[in-house]
Amino acid sequence: LHIGVNAQKTEDISTISEKDLTHILEKNRSFYTQGKVANYIPELGKMDAQSIALSIVGKNGKVLNVGDVGKKFTMQSISKIIALMIAVSEKGEAHVFDKMGYFGTSQPFNSFSNLETSGKPLNPMMNAGAILTTSLISGDGEKPFLKILDMVRYITRNQTLDYNKSVYESERSTGHRNRGMFYLMKNNGLISGNEDQLNNYFKQCSIELTAEDLAKIGYFFANGCVRFDGDSQYKNAEIAQLIESQMLIAGMYEFSGEYARTVGLPSKSGVGGGIAISVPGKMGIGVFSPALDQHGNSLAGYHMILDLVKQYHLSIF
Numbered sequence: 001l002h003i004g005v006n007a008q009k010t011e012d013i014s015t016i017s018e019k020d021l022t023h024i025l026e027k028n029r030s031f032y033t034q035g036k037v038a039n040y041i042p043e044l045g046k047m048d049a050q051s052i053a054l055s056i057v058g059k060n061g062k063v064l065n066v067g068d069v070g071k072k073f074t075m076q077s078i079s080k081i082i083a084l085m086i087a088v089s090e091k092g093e094a095h096v097f098d099k100m101g102y103f104g105t106s107q108p109f110n111s112f113s114n115l116e117t118s119g120k121p122l123n124p125m126m127n128a129g130a131i132l133t134t135s136l137i138s139g140d141g142e143k144p145f146l147k148i149l150d151m152v153r154y155i156t157r158n159q160t161l162d163y164n165k166s167v168y169e170s171e172r173s174t175g176h177r178n179r180g181m182f183y184l185m186k187n188n189g190l191i192s193g194n195e196d197q198l199n200n201y202f203k204q205c206s207i208e209l210t211a212e213d214l215a216k217i218g219y220f221f222a223n224g225c226v227r228f229d230g231d232s233q234y235k236n237a238e239i240a241q242l243i244e245s246q247m248l249i250a251g252m253y254e255f256s257g258e259y260a261r262t263v264g265l266p267s268k269s270g271v272g273g274g275i276a277i278s279v280p281g282k283m284g285i286g287v288f289s290p291a292l293d294q295h296g297n298s299l300a301g302y303h304m305i306l307d308l309v310k311q312y313h314l315s316i317f
């Protein structure tokens, strides 16, 4: 295990070349053969396992893109950090975390056994806590989802982003486990609304974007909620720090500890095959490759990040 402790860290992306990124991508391309495309949401099973992309966004909005740069995929669990930002800015951190924990986990993303014991979700990164978080965003019907979509459009500066209706329908019609958690939390007095709130969660997971968009999300939280082009209308170091800490301890679910040891960067994965990574104060990274490991994290994506971190000494530790 070579991580490059104490080596000179890379401060911005001007020293990173597209040629080096292509090398990293090609070196890890074949990892998709060892992973599995998510098919518990039937529509996700249709993704092309061979597509792969890597994107980095640095200061002044400088972007490096390699691989299938235009390829769109659904953000899935990466939407949970956006929902958390909105819920906390509306209700305050104390209100949100009175209903769930700041805990890490040894359990998979869809585990909710602790709802039976402590009564509350472990954290806002696992499905139970994320469904609850979205239910805390104010507004009737689709309004909370539209706030999440608008925020993703703002952060990526891409007003054309939308959700994929077939993926949404597929999730809604097969997501009985998520529906089970929703009603258990309603039973526990944590959720007060109706199933529109669960549908908002399914919709946010179905928002489609590219690896570059993920890099811009990574950049946003890495830089105190300041956008890649310098726009600072949502600037909030406190919320960015909260979200980065959650990404670090639970963003990769039960793999988060090993990931912190080997990569050492706040990151959030989604079963669509994307990972958004924040290099605090510096840059944002987005990776995409749909074949997943047993934890539901992109396998080639993880290996690309591992190589990037080693080569440019990006770990926060």
Ligand code: DON
Residues within 6 Å of the ligand: 075, 076, 077, 078, 109, 110, 127, 171, 178, 202, 205, 269, 270, 271, 272, 295, 296, 297
């Ligand atoms: O709720 C679900 O199961 C999916 N919509 C999202 C799960 C997910 O992305 C887990 N992350 N790796």
